Every structure is written in C-alpha cells, then in structure tokens.
Amino acid sequence: MNERNYALLGLAAPVIAILFIAISIALSPWFNWETDALSDLGHSGNSAVAPLFNFGLLLSGFLIIVFAVKSLRTHAKYTSYFLTLVGLSLQLVATFDEVYKSLHFQVSVLFFAALGFVSISYFIEKRSILAVAALIIGAVSWIMYGLEIYSSGIAVPETVSSMATVTWVMLAALRIYLNKTK
Numbered sequence: 166m167n168e169r170n171y172a173l174l175g176l177a178a179p180v181i182a183i184l185f186i187a188i189s190i191a192l193s194p195w196f197n198w199e200t201d202a203l204s205d206l207g208h209s210g211n212s213a214v215a216p217l218f219n220f221g222l223l224l225s226g227f228l229i230i231v232f233a234v235k236s237l238r239t240h241a242k243y244t245s246y247f248l249t250l251v252g253l254s255l256q257l258v259a260t261f262d263e264v265y266k267s268l269h270f271q272v273s274v275l276f277f278a279a280l281g282f283v284s285i286s287y288f289i290e291k292r293s294i295l296a297v298a299a300l301i302i303g304a305v306s307w308i309m310y311g312l313e314i315y316s317s318g319i320a321v322p323e324t325v326s327s328m329a330t331v332t333w334v335m336l337a338a339l340r341i342y343l344n345k346t347k
Contacts, residue, residue: 166235168235168236168239168341169236169341169342169344171231171232171235171236172232172236172237172338172339172341172342173338173342174228174229174231174232174235174236174338175228175229175232175236175237175334175335175337175338175339175341176335176338176339176342177228178225178226178228178229178232178252179225179331179334179335181221181224181225181228182221182222182225182255182327183331184221185217185218185220185221185222185224185225186203186206186218186221188214188217188221189206189207189212189214189217189218189221190206192213192214192217193206193212193213193214197318198317198318198320198321199316199317199318200318201318201319201320202263202318202319202320202323203319203320203323203324204258204262204263204269204273205263205320206218207219207222207258207259207262207263208262208263208264209262209264210264211263215262218259219259219260219262220259221259222255222256222258222259223256223259223260225252225255226251226252226253226254226255226256226259227252227256228252229248229249229251229252229255229334230248230249230252230253232248232338233245233246233248233249233251233252234249236338236341237337237338237341240291240337240341240346241286241287241290241291241337242290243286243289243290244283244286244287244290244291246286247279247282247283247286248283248334250275250279250282250283251276251279251280251283251330254272254275254276254279255276257272257275257276258272258273258276277303277307277323277326280299280303280326280327280330281300281303281304281326283330283334284296284297284299284300284303284329284330284333285300287333287337288300291337293333293337295332295333295336296333298329299329299330299332299333300329302325302326302329303322303325303326303327303329303330304326306321306322306325306326306329307322307326309322310322
C-alpha cells in the first residue's frame with residue numbers, strides 16, 4: 166500500500182471509534198451523559214458491551230498508529246510521533262479498562278493529554294488554525310467541567326475534546342489522500 170492509501174486509515178480510525186461507541190451507547194440503556202464516563206461502557210465487570218466498546222478502541226488506536234507511521238510522518242514528522250502516542254494510549258484505555266481503577270485513570274489522562282500535544286504539534290508544523298481551535302475547544306471543555314460550570318458526566322468533555330481533535334486529523338488524512346498537503 167502506498168502513503169495515499171494509508172491516509173484512508175486516518176479517516177477510517179475515527180469513524181470506527183465513533184461507530185463502536187455509538188453502538189455501545191445504543192445497546193446500554195443505563196448509560197447517562199449527565200453522570201457517566203465513556204469508559205463505563207468498557208468496564209469488563211459491569212458492562213455487557215465492554216468487548217464491543219474496547220475492541221472499537223483497540224482497532225481505532227491501531228489504525229491511527231498505522232496512519233501516523235505510514236502516511237502522516239512524511240507530511241508532519243513530529244505530529245506523527247504524537248499521533249502514534251494518541252493511538253497507543255487509546256489502546257491502553259481499552260486494555261486497562263475501569264477494572265484497573267487508578268491504572269485506567271492514568272492511561273486515560275495520558276490519552277487526553279496526548280490529544281492536546283498532538284494538536285499543538287500540528288499547529289506548529291502546519292500552522293493549522295483548526296488544530297489550535299481543537300486544542301482550545303478541548304481545553305475549555307475540560308476546564309468548564311473541572312470548575313463545574315456545567316453539570317454533566319465526564320463523557321461530555323471526553324467527547325468534545327476527542328471530536329475536536331478528530332476534525333483536523335481527518336482533514337489532514339483527506340488532504341494527504343487527495344494530494345493537497347502544504
């Protein structure tokens with residue numbers, strides 16, 4: 166496969182994660198955006214959809230790593246390193262689910278911190294306003310959650326910060342695929 170085809174993985178990985186999360190939520194009537202974390206869906210002791218949810222994260226993380234190493238690296242070298250960390254830490258979130266308590270918390274923090282670092286890196290390398298917007302949107306959602314400015318479960322800032330980052334990652338992948346990189 167050539168670099169252009171690997172770019173399709175940068176489009177597929179987020180879609181797969183979103184699809185598996187959405188299906189997991191749909192199959193879990195107990196899930197509540199006001200009280201839950203997305204990881205509650207992956208708790209292997211409490212959630213019937215844990216295998217589905219965790220498999221989606223593992224697969225998505227793997228595809229992100231392959232995209233970062235095989236395609237993004239020639240367009241944004243340092244960003245590809247951080248995106249590899251994002252993919253790996255997403256896999257760690259699935260592997261060390263909530264059953265592992267503090268270890269799960271630590272790998273989750275690593276994942277969300279990596280989202281910030283990858284956005285900073287892409288902004289520096291590509292002067293991407295979208296990456297800066299993702300960083301700001303993600304940070305503001307976490308700050309507002311931490312300061313209890315709005316009432317919700319942690320799933321809300323998890324989703325907001327992830328979706329903000331996914332936006333520029335998918336656009337970068339699409340640009341590589343279409344050979345329209347700067």
